[in-house]
Amino acid sequence: MLALLIASAPVATAVDAERAFAADAQRMGQWTAFAKWADPTAVMFEPQAVWAQGFLAGRKNPPSSVRWSPAKSWTSCDRRTAVNTGPWRNPAQRTNGYFTTLWMRQKSGDWRWTVDGGDELRTPLAAVRQPAVRRAACTNPRLRARLIEAEYARPINRAAPPGDTGFQRSADGTLLYQWQVQASGARHTRVRLWSGRKFDTVLDQRVAAPPPAKARANS
8 A cells, every 4th residue: 555655646846757757767668658758749859859759659668778867957936847967877788878858847737858858978977866956036027027038039949849949938937948959960958047137057068960870770
């Protein structure tokens, strides 16, 4: 009975959701877990942007799943949108890297990931027991609204995924998430968090274009 109560306990934060997602990948299979936790409009990169549910539909799970854990988390003021990043490793292939995932809490209260990306690293990142969490400020909403309006006026932020760019924000406007993919597959991801006076860039990641052979293999 205790095990059933633990399994049905609500997932309180995006860090909790990330951990449950990673545990499901080991329990039920990598791609099955990805599909379970993905929002219907979630986006992945292969290396171009693709709708995750379409990419995952009918996809066979690998014999062993990638293992990952959150190391840092940035959350909106209302705690309903967050970005997690941290290390991953694939013991079977002896590869390591990092992930970055945008999470949004649904009206039902469930967390679902909406954008997921990452890259391989030559030197593995160390896992941490307790992720560093930073929450956006909740103050000065009028200035925040004006700055967001200016962001939406930029042509690069008006494209709809899964094209070349994506611009998403939390419902309260305190967390901004932007990605851009080049024709080569090179990708740029930026996360900004409201400080009360301006948007601080808390994450700025660039992924190099994959070798042509690797890009074909992933397609």
